[in-house]
Amino acid sequence: MLFDLPDHSTLYQALLARNAAYDGQAYVGVSTTGVFCRLTCPARKPKPENCTFYPSVGACLEAGFRACKRCHPLQPMASADPSITALLAALDERPTYRWSEHDIERMGFDLSTVRRSFKRQFGMTFLEMARQQRLRDGFETIAGGGQVIDAQLDAGFDSPSAFRASFSRLLGRAPGRLDSTPLLFADWIETPLGNMISVCSTSRLHLLEFLDRKALKTELGKLDAFAKGKIGIGKTGPGAQIKSELEAFFDGTSARFSTPLAFGGSAFARTVWAELVQIPPGVTRSYSEIAKRIGRPSATRAVARANGANQIALAVPCHRVLGADGSLTGYGGGLWRKQKLLEIERHFKTTSKDIAE
Structure with a gap:
């Protein structure tokens, strides 16, 4: 870890x-x-x-x-297994191709052996590695106003049903079921800690989550109900703003997030999230400290639940909350991300201009 x-x-x-x-x-x-x-x-x-x-x-x-093309960090793994060498080279030559198990077998490799090798070396299968890259291309095509068939082709999916299924796993609905006049717009954001999804109205940010967060499907479902099914893909002012602020954060130039936020949830949860926004970068609090600050000193567990229910990562910095003993505690994006976010924030000077208001 x-x-x-x-x-x-x-x-x-x-x-x-x-x-x-x-x-x-x-x-x-x-x-x-x-x-x-x-x-x-x-x-x-x-x-x-x-x-x-x-x-x-x-x-x-x-x-x-x-x-990197200079130091070739994949080379030791590839040298340890000829199948990895061959498949990585093939993926590099054909990044948009829809790779299948049949392709792997046709290259003379055993499926179970390849699966184990890639999982052991990279933490994901070869097909998962290829699929994530392709799906992003299709998402971007739709976000740019392209047709679903163009997105499918850009993503390298020969089968419309396979593209719909992969897309549905991401956003909870097939691309053809996205609203043509949406109230909420989803967008794809690449970060050094993994791909994220933002969901915005034309005026506020409603969701910002890492793609592998287990609660993402449930959170999107709630937003879908809130918007009465009118969710689509596209660019908005708040979406562009949060993307720019994330770039500045990961570039080490600013920890300020000023994108307008839309808080759902109970009145208690909204109070907790508003308090989280006040925690400066480089500073951490415990759940009990948050409870005291909002005038509910006995509500430590409720604060922890509200913290875990936050669906606007980074901009509402629930990663800055630790256990009473200072230990890392549960984080929907993964403890390794929580640790990395805290490390990044040590490089920011805690001045008033960097504190989110």
Whole structure:
């Protein structure tokens, strides 16, 4: 797990020194280039605020980074298994192709062996790796006003039903069932910690979540009911603003989030979320501290439930809340992300201009 790695400063010094002792044990993702490297990479060194360190290649891939062409961080895994070498090369040559189990067998590889090898080395199967990349292309086509058939082709899906099924798993409905005059607009956001979905009206941000959050389907269902089915895909002012603010956050230039927010939930939950927004970057609170600050000192468990029900990640910084003993506690986006977000925020000076209002 990421929080078992040395601290950011130690790893950055190892990157500067090209310390071979960390080869295979730690990797660096560079937000300005979108690539990840070995710490021994000969490329020009990025600024520390643009670096994110990961314990595995799989974590880098899940976070949306591409492998560096200079230090070839996938090479040791590929060398350990000829099937990985061949399949990665094939994916690189045909990134939009709809890969199937038949393709793997046709290349002479055993399906179960390939599945185990990719899961062991990358934390995901070869087909999952290829599918996520293709689905993003289709999403972007629809977001840009393209037709569903164009999105299907751009995503490399030969079968309309397969594209609909994959898309439905993402947004809870097939692309053809998206409203043509929506009240809420979904958009895809790439970040160094993984792909995210935002859902906005023309005036406010209603949801911002990582794609692999288990509660995402339920949260989208609630928004769908709220909007009476009028959810679509597209760009909005709040959507563009939160995307810009996320870029600044991960670039290390600003921790300020001022996108207008739409809070659902109970009055108590909204009070908790409003208090979370007041926590400065680089500062953490406990659930009991939040309870005291909102005038409900005995409501620690209720505060924890409201914290977990937050569906606007980062902009409503529930990751800044720790257990009473200072330990990491549950986070819908994964404890490794929570740890990384806290590490990123240590680089921001806690000044009034960086505190979300």
